[in-house]
Amino acid sequence: METTTPLLQVENLGVCFTHGAMEAHALRGIDLSFYKEEIHGLVGESGSGKTVTSTCVMGLLPSPPGKIVSGRILFDGKDLLALPEAEMRKVRGRQIAMVFQEPSKYLNPAFKIGEQITEMLILHLGMTKAQAKERARELLGLVGLGKDGRVLDSYPHELSGGMKQRAMIAIAISCNPVFLIADEPTTALDVTLQLQILKLIKKLRDMLGMGILFISHDLGVVNEVADRVSVIYAGRIVESTAKSQLFTNPLHPYTRLLIMSIPDARKRGKRLAAIPGRVPDADNTPTGCAFHPRCPLAVERCKIENPSLVEYETGHAVACHRAGETWNI
Amino acid sequence: MDLFWFFLRRFGRLLLTVFIISTLVFFVIRIIPGDPAMIIAGMDAPPEDVQAIRVKLGTDKPLTVQYLEWLSSIVRLDFGNTMISGEPVTKLILERFPLTLILALLGISIGIVIAVPLGVLSAVKRWSFWDYFGLVFSQLGMAIPSFWLGIILLLIFAVKFPIFPLFGSETPAHFVLPAISLGFARAAVILRLARASMVEELSKEYVITARAKGLTENMVKYKHALKNALLPIITITGIELGYMLGGAIIIEQVFSLPGLGRLFLYGIYQRDFPLIQGGVVFVAIIFSLINFVADILYSIVNPKIRFE
Amino acid sequence: MEHLIECKDIVKTYRGRGIGGAKRGFRAVDGISLQIDRNESYGLVGESGCGKTTFARALLYLDPPTSGSISFDGVRLETLGRREFRKFRKRIQIVFQDPNSALNPKMSIHASLSEGLINRGIGETERVKRIKDLLDLVGISYAYRNRYPHEFSGGQKQRIVIARALSMEPDFLVLDEPVSNLDVSIQAQIINLLSDLKKEFSLTYLFISHDLNLVSYMCDTIGVMFKGKIVEQAASETLVSSPSHPYTRRLLSSIPGGAQRTGSLGFEQEEETAEALEIRARSRQAATGCPYYPLCPLGDGECTSLAPSLRDIAEGHVVSCHKVGPAKGR
Numbered sequence: 019m020e021t022t023t024p025l026l027q028v029e030n031l032g033v034c035f036t037h038g039a040m041e042a043h044a045l046r047g048i049d050l051s052f053y054k055e056e057i058h059g060l061v062g063e064s065g066s067g068k069t070v071t072s073t074c075v076m077g078l079l080p081s082p083p084g085k086i087v088s089g090r091i092l093f094d095g096k097d098l099l100a101l102p103e104a105e106m107r108k109v110r111g112r113q114i115a116m117v118f119q120e121p122s123k124y125l126n127p128a129f130k131i132g133e134q135i136t137e138m139l140i141l142h143l144g145m146t147k148a149q150a151k152e153r154a155r156e157l158l159g160l161v162g163l164g165k166d167g168r169v170l171d172s173y174p175h176e177l178s179g180g181m182k183q184r185a186m187i188a189i190a191i192s193c194n195p196v197f198l199i200a201d202e203p204t205t206a207l208d209v210t211l212q213l214q215i216l217k218l219i220k221k222l223r224d225m226l227g228m229g230i231l232f233i234s235h236d237l238g239v240v241n242e243v244a245d246r247v248s249v250i251y252a253g254r255i256v257e258s259t260a261k262s263q264l265f266t267n268p269l270h271p272y273t274r275l276l277i278m279s280i281p282d283a284r285k286r287g288k289r290l291a292a293i294p295g296r297v298p299d300a301d302n303t304p305t306g307c308a309f310h311p312r313c314p315l316a317v318e319r320c321k322i323e324n325p326s327l328v329e330y331e332t333g334h335a336v337a338c339h340r341a342g343e344t345w346n347i
Numbered sequence: 348m349d350l351f352w353f354f355l356r357r358f359g360r361l362l363l364t365v366f367i368i369s370t371l372v373f374f375v376i377r378i379i380p381g382d383p384a385m386i387i388a389g390m391d392a393p394p395e396d397v398q399a400i401r402v403k404l405g406t407d408k409p410l411t412v413q414y415l416e417w418l419s420s421i422v423r424l425d426f427g428n429t430m431i432s433g434e435p436v437t438k439l440i441l442e443r444f445p446l447t448l449i450l451a452l453l454g455i456s457i458g459i460v461i462a463v464p465l466g467v468l469s470a471v472k473r474w475s476f477w478d479y480f481g482l483v484f485s486q487l488g489m490a491i492p493s494f495w496l497g498i499i500l501l502l503i504f505a506v507k508f509p510i511f512p513l514f515g516s517e518t519p520a521h522f523v524l525p526a527i528s529l530g531f532a533r534a535a536v537i538l539r540l541a542r543a544s545m546v547e548e549l550s551k552e553y554v555i556t557a558r559a560k561g562l563t564e565n566m567v568k569y570k571h572a573l574k575n576a577l578l579p580i581i582t583i584t585g586i587e588l589g590y591m592l593g594g595a596i597i598i599e600q601v602f603s604l605p606g607l608g609r610l611f612l613y614g615i616y617q618r619d620f621p622l623i624q625g626g627v628v629f630v631a632i633i634f635s636l637i638n639f640v641a642d643i644l645y646s647i648v649n650p651k652i653r654f655e
Numbered sequence: 656m657e658h659l660i661e662c663k664d665i666v667k668t669y670r671g672r673g674i675g676g677a678k679r680g681f682r683a684v685d686g687i688s689l690q691i692d693r694n695e696s697y698g699l700v701g702e703s704g705c706g707k708t709t710f711a712r713a714l715l716y717l718d719p720p721t722s723g724s725i726s727f728d729g730v731r732l733e734t735l736g737r738r739e740f741r742k743f744r745k746r747i748q749i750v751f752q753d754p755n756s757a758l759n760p761k762m763s764i765h766a767s768l769s770e771g772l773i774n775r776g777i778g779e780t781e782r783v784k785r786i787k788d789l790l791d792l793v794g795i796s797y798a799y800r801n802r803y804p805h806e807f808s809g810g811q812k813q814r815i816v817i818a819r820a821l822s823m824e825p826d827f828l829v830l831d832e833p834v835s836n837l838d839v840s841i842q843a844q845i846i847n848l849l850s851d852l853k854k855e856f857s858l859t860y861l862f863i864s865h866d867l868n869l870v871s872y873m874c875d876t877i878g879v880m881f882k883g884k885i886v887e888q889a890a891s892e893t894l895v896s897s898p899s900h901p902y903t904r905r906l907l908s909s910i911p912g913g914a915q916r917t918g919s920l921g922f923e924q925e926e927e928t929a930e931a932l933e934i935r936a937r938s939r940q941a942a943t944g945c946p947y948y949p950l951c952p953l954g955d956g957e958c959t960s961l962a963p964s965l966r967d968i969a970e971g972h973v974v975s976c977h978k979v980g981p982a983k984g985r
Binding site for chain 1: 702872895909
């Protein structure tokens with residue numbers, strides 16, 4: 019599934035938000051590589067920086083108060099962060115597209131679904147109205163919204179939650195983007211609908227060969243849908259590997275603890291391994307390794323030196339001084 | 348199809364409103380202490396004259412009969428005859444209504460033409476020159492009474508620099524100053540609403556989606572956000588138009604325009620009950636009609652409303 | 656031994672639209688009967704719209720049931736006068752999903768916690784002591800007692816809400832999605848806290864959630880809700896290992912990345928595509944009969960005419976379905 023050159027590469031991305039005198043470093047050096055035909059799951063809790071990452075890739079970081087302080091995003095031979103807005107606008111929607119979390123808020127209530135698709139086709143691909151309408155119909159069929167054109171003429175509020183999300187996906191893939199960002203697309207959906215959407219995303223990866231960045235806080239969802247997984251904590255990537263590796267051999271204590279803290283039937287009767295404390299605020303990140311105050315393996319070194327993301331085994335990178343070590347629960 | 352049912356429901360509401368207003372007018376007039384016939388005839392009038400007036404007014408009949416007659420006359424839009432000239436009230440109203448309506452429409456048009464673009468611009472370019480300009484404009488508009496503005500405009504543009512005529516209603520030029528006086532105050536309100544509405548829409552999530560689709564900023568603002576922002580503005584416009592009809596009364600005095608306002612004012616001075624009654628009901632009908640149209644327009648622009 | 660909570664045929668109908676309720680009323684809760692024993696943890700599971708929150712609110716009389724009876728500790732609540740009812744009501748507390756709306760933003764947490772204690776007539780010195788104990792219990796520093804809700808994180812707020820519920824010394828705690836809004840690492844903390852508190856105070860829980868994983872971990876018994884009815888109920892180990900009702904199986908197989916998806920099910924329900932389900936649902940609008948029929952791969956004629964009711968298929972395991980049961984096997 020991997021080709022050697024990444025489709026999109028994030029290098030040492032640093033983002034800072036300024037509120038008056040306070041400076042919040044939301045991203046402190048993110049390294050991520052995305053490949054064609056691969057679903058890359060980005061797992062993190064709220065405040066970890068996962069949404070900020072996707073915002074930067076799309077070039078939609080609100081510029082006050084946010085600011086890119088370091089790094090590059092390489093795509094199609096260019097650094098997206100250095101592109102002028104007019105150029106970036108051609109990339110958005112056309113080559114890189116995005117699906118959001120709550121379709122009822124992220125779809126414009128005043129326009130029919132058909133129109134929300136055709137406007138992109140007309141703008142980016144230069145289609146005529148008739149052509150665009152035909153293509154929109156095909157796209158809706160592709161995402162499982164039927165071929166009879168009912169949804170085409172419907173307003174968002176006339177559709178159910180699952181259907182709205184499919185519609186958003188149809189809008190996103192309409193111009194055949196090579197890279198799709200899905201930001202918690204199933205979080206707001208019921209579990210049965212969730213699975214359907216995840217399957218749809220996998221199907222689209224196969225059919226259209228897109229590279230997909232799938233953001234989620236839910237390890238179960240990521241386990242279901244991703245090929246590779248990266249774990250983000252306090253604005254840095256702490257672990258990155260193939261999905262199966264992550265769940266069978268997690269190397270970073272945060273990853274291990276996350277997996278152990280998820281309840282399920284098999285753990286019944288046993289205490290969950292909860293991580294003490296909470297995710298640090300971006301304006302008050304601990305020195306050294308940001309995880310050290312909560313880490314069962316923390317030693318002096320961890321308080322001073324911030325570990326870099328290094329390849330521990332083939333295809334498995336970790337940012338931890340004591341990667342792979344275990345502890346007594 | 349839902350539009351049809353919505354239309355029907357709203358129309359039903361319209362009829363209900365008119366019915367309630369008519370009933371209210373009927374009872375309010377009769378609750379007022381004093382016999383209308385005596386008030387009209389005067390304190391010293393001989394009883395036969397008073398009785399004659401009562402017959403003319405119809406107040407000698409039992410209440411229920413009067414009420415039913417009242418309702419049936421409303422349906423036929425026959426408000427009886429004025430006491431003063433004996434002419435049918437309806438005829439008088441319909442003669443003068445067009446002028447008032449034109450004035451109100453002009454007023455609201457000026458209001459919208461100034462306020463909506465300015466409001467939208469203020470929202471899009473917040474804290475810029477246009478925003479401050481709009482702020483000042485709306486403050487002035489709310490502080491300055493329309494009749495004062497009317498008089499000032501007359502002084503400047505009809506007396507000092509005789510560009511516009513002083514009174515009368517023959518030519519279109521006669522309507523310019525009145526419409527501006529009328530529209531200015533309401534423009535202020537509409538502007539603030541337009542700005543607030545646009546600001547709110549611009550902060551909504553679907554705007555992020557629009558940007559993520561690679562749409563140009565103009566498309567994002569003036570196609571996606573604006574369409575949603577217009578909704579409350581349309582509703583307000585309907586209500587404002589109703590107020591314009593009321594405000595027109597004052598302006599008509601200032602500019603000596605022979606409209607509905609002057610007619611009713613006259614009727615009030617003369618205690619001409621049929622005229623007053625007819626006037627109130629008429630205005631109520633117009634007001635309801637305007638809101639009805641605004642509702643329908645709103646539902647065309649915002650499909651969600653059709654299901655209410 | 657008597658059940659602590661016993662509900663019989665709870666129905667909650669919302670009036671239909673139209674003048675005089677012309678359109679048919681909507682039955683959010685359509686005849687729920689369940690029993691919860693002392694110290695038991697009962698999990699009510701279902702997707703959005705199934706009526707679980709409505710049921711919780713009906714149970715607490717926040718939105719009283721349209722019909723049906725609720726017995727608490729052997730006493731039927733409908734028979735009580737106002738004063739008596741209030742006394743019983745205090746023994747049931749609820750923790751909601753969103754701590755932001757549960758806590759008054761204008762009251763310091765000390766004030767929020769004092770309210771309930773003042774209501775119970777507890778004097779000031781005793782109150783101070785109890786509040787300190789409560790905050791200790793839930794892991795919030797007493798030094799923060801004069802702070803306001805917005806100064807705390809989501810997880811901390813939820814702890815405060817739990818502390819407040821405990822200040823009333825309840826026997827029975829209803830928890831409606833208590834951890835859904837929280838981060839994963841915080842969820843585990845709160846779940847552990849709830850388990851500890853349950854042991855320490857011998858509490859009885861009604862745990863409502865859409866998350867089957869969570870419920871199968873926390874609870875002794877699980878009831879699965881669909882469209883206002885319980886369609887299956889069993890001990891949690893049994894439900895997870897031998898799910899019987901087609902909806903339960905569908906729920907279990909939809910858990911993403913879940914172990915339940917591999918092999919343990921009798922038929923490949925998860926392979927059905929969304930389109931197939933939708934086509935089936937559209938072609939089967941049954942007003943009578945089983946409410947799950949439109950989505951059910953097993954449904955046939957019998958299911959359209961007669962609504963199934965809960966039957967025993969094994970010890971402590973009830974299902975509401977015509978197509979499964981001890982006689983028919985799986």
